[in-house]
Amino acid sequence: MTKIALNLISGRTIHQGVAMEAGKEKDAYTKACGIIEMDPSDLKKLGAWRSTNVRVTSPYGSVVVKAVEATQGPHPGLAYIPMGPWANSVTDPNTYSTGMPTFKGVPIEVEIAMNEKILSSVELVQKKCRGEV
Amino acid sequence: MTKVVPDVICPFCGTLCDDIEVEVSDDGKTIVDVYNACAIGAQKFMHAQASDRVTRPRMQQPDGSYKEVSYDEAVEYTAQMLVNAKKPLMYGWSSTNCEAQSVGHEIAEKVGAIVDNTATVCHGSTLIAVQDVGIPSCTLGEIKNRADRIIYWGCNPTHAHPRHQSRYSIYPRGFFTNKGHKNRKMIVVDPRNTDTAKMADIHYQIEQGRDFELLSAFRVALRNEVLPDFVAGIPKEKIYEGAELMKSGRFGVIFFGMGVTQSLSKNHNIDNAIMLTKDLNEFTKFSIMAMRGHYNVTGSGQVLGWQFGFPFCVDLTRGFARYNPGETSSNDLLRRGEVDAIFVLGSDPGAHFPISSVRKIAELPSVAVDPHITPTTEVSKLHVPVAFVGVEVGGSCYRMDNVPIDARKVVDPPEGMLTDEEFLTRVNTRVSELKGVN
Numbered sequence: 221m222t223k224i225a226l227n228l229i230s231g232r233t234i235h236q237g238v239a240m241e242a243g244k245e246k247d248a249y250t251k252a253c254g255i256i257e258m259d260p261s262d263l264k265k266l267g268a269w270r271s272t273n274v275r276v277t278s279p280y281g282s283v284v285v286k287a288v289e290a291t292q293g294p295h296p297g298l299a300y301i302p303m304g305p306w307a308n309s310v311t312d313p314n315t316y317s318t319g320m321p322t323f324k325g326v327p328i329e330v331e332i333a334m335n336e337k338i339l340s341s342v343e344l345v346q347k348k349c350r351g352e353v
Numbered sequence: 354m355t356k357v358v359p360d361v362i363c364p365f366c367g368t369l370c371d372d373i374e375v376e377v378s379d380d381g382k383t384i385v386d387v388y389n390a391c392a393i394g395a396q397k398f399m400h401a402q403a404s405d406r407v408t409r410p411r412m413q414q415p416d417g418s419y420k421e422v423s424y425d426e427a428v429e430y431t432a433q434m435l436v437n438a439k440k441p442l443m444y445g446w447s448s449t450n451c452e453a454q455s456v457g458h459e460i461a462e463k464v465g466a467i468v469d470n471t472a473t474v475c476h477g478s479t480l481i482a483v484q485d486v487g488i489p490s491c492t493l494g495e496i497k498n499r500a501d502r503i504i505y506w507g508c509n510p511t512h513a514h515p516r517h518q519s520r521y522s523i524y525p526r527g528f529f530t531n532k533g534h535k536n537r538k539m540i541v542v543d544p545r546n547t548d549t550a551k552m553a554d555i556h557y558q559i560e561q562g563r564d565f566e567l568l569s570a571f572r573v574a575l576r577n578e579v580l581p582d583f584v585a586g587i588p589k590e591k592i593y594e595g596a597e598l599m600k601s602g603r604f605g606v607i608f609f610g611m612g613v614t615q616s617l618s619k620n621h622n623i624d625n626a627i628m629l630t631k632d633l634n635e636f637t638k639f640s641i642m643a644m645r646g647h648y649n650v651t652g653s654g655q656v657l658g659w660q661f662g663f664p665f666c667v668d669l670t671r672g673f674a675r676y677n678p679g680e681t682s683s684n685d686l687l688r689r690g691e692v693d694a695i696f697v698l699g700s701d702p703g704a705h706f707p708i709s710s711v712r713k714i715a716e717l718p719s720v721a722v723d724p725h726i727t728p729t730t731e732v733s734k735l736h737v738p739v740a741f742v743g744v745e746v747g748g749s750c751y752r753m754d755n756v757p758i759d760a761r762k763v764v765d766p767p768e769g770m771l772t773d774e775e776f777l778t779r780v781n782t783r784v785s786e787l788k789g790v791n
Contacts, residue, residue: 236512240704308707320474325562342731
């Protein structure tokens with residue numbers, strides 16, 4: 221299976237904000253934040269269609285999200301997961317004595333995971349806490 | 354007939370818009386519509402009306418399900434947890450009013466807790482930099498009326514602070530900027546071609562994490578010194594052009610966000626951005642401002658500042674205030690397993706902390722005070738729902754430029770629900786009884 225290496229950043233999107241205020245336990249939040257925005261050229265390298273489920277793995281964890289084409293691109297080599305539990309499943313927790321985890325600039329690998337399910341925010345966090353995923 | 358409540362404050366982001374109008378039903382109990390707010394702000398008001406809202410505290414059962422308990426039981430559990438813990442962490446404070454923060458700090462002092470706010474994962478590195486080099490800043494009103502050079506560095510207000518540009522920075526017609534955006538030049542620095550960058554006069558699509566280099570390059574270019582051909586992926590001609598554009602303004606401002614605070618150089622990025630602002634003041638008037646996220650994270654820094662002298666990461670466990678980010682900051686404490694209870698109010702670390710920290714919250718005795726159901730409430734031992742500040746209860750909040758604004762109450766909370774301040778006051782009273790102090 222093809223794996224590609226990308227540099228991950230996270231942050232706010234308007235959809236993330238609206239879905240968050242409407243309720244983090246709802247489907248809309250999963251749809252807004254359980255995604256990875258990738259450059260079209262990176263999707264091509266991966267051999268993935270838009271809206272394919274992918275597994276994102278970093279030295280700090282792993283999570284399944286939906287690969288979508290970046291709307292705020294082009295940014296080849298860079299990937300974007302909106303802030304939320306999906307991004308934080310793989311983010312770099314090292315603070316280097318500043319208190320601030322390194323949320324931007326996390327080395328990740330992305331591979332197609334067509335048959336794996338994207339968990340809702342609550343499910344994801346509860347399962348991660350229990351060590352089930 | 355519905356009525357319209359004018360001049361409502363929006364309790365979402367640090368822009369703290371004060372021109373919201375909320376239409377309420379005749380009996381004043383239901384919000385019908387929200388005017389002037391952005392999509393996120395409007396959603397916040399409407400969500401307060403949700404029919405599936407949790408209105409009573411819930412305690413986690415051994416099987417992981419939640420059972421409704423009374424507020425009295427919730428107060429007792431919270432007070433006992435804080436009093437019995439050796440080193441409790443009291444985190445959050447950014448989505449509540451200053452009055453509630455103040456009561457929370459009183460409890461923290463009594464039980465010897467660590468108080469940290471969401472700046473720890475947001476503008477904490479900014480606060481460190483400001484302590485290192487100071488900050489030449491101004492108010493958003495001055496920017497609206499005077500600024501003709503606007504720089505957005507590592508921030509995307511179109512998505513995160515949707516009305517910032519229309520109210521203060523790009524579009525409004527001010528006293529000396531009477532042509533609105535035609536008076537202004539806009540520069541955006543971002544590794545993505547964001548919706549903010551698409552509107553800019555110059556967009557620097559920087560290599561991610563190379564902000565320190567580009568900031569240094571601007572400082573060199575301002576003095577017309579020699580630059581290498583490329584810095585952070587940007588050709589030197591474009592850097593000289595940007596430096597000239599900044600110098601030629603009458604009043605400029607740098608707004609910066611998570612792009613610089615969360616990248617690897619962290620506080621050193623901000624140090625350098627502030628020094629760039631200082632350098633620019635040799636040529637024209639320049640200011641710099643952090644794009645604060647939560648509507649009252651600035652207020653939490655203010656209240657902690659005037660009560661204990663430090664804006665976040667305040668350690669009260671030794672009976673006096675200590676501050677040492679990296680040691681007394683939430684994520685470091687959680688990851689190293691140095692706290693034995695966690696109290697969260699007005700924030701959602703379950704969704705916004707790295708998962709390694711969240712695991713610790715799930716293991717520890719924990720209380721989450723939040724009007725919503727969030728990943729934090731769903732891993733905490735106790736969830737205490739409260740009234741929405743800015744919708745169901747008023748109070749003081751600080752805008753991103755440190756201007757205090759009074760939030761307004763629009764409708765009553767569901768019957769029998771407590772506000773943050775009322776809940777904390779009851780916990781404070783119970784803590785005093787348990788500790789035998791006044």
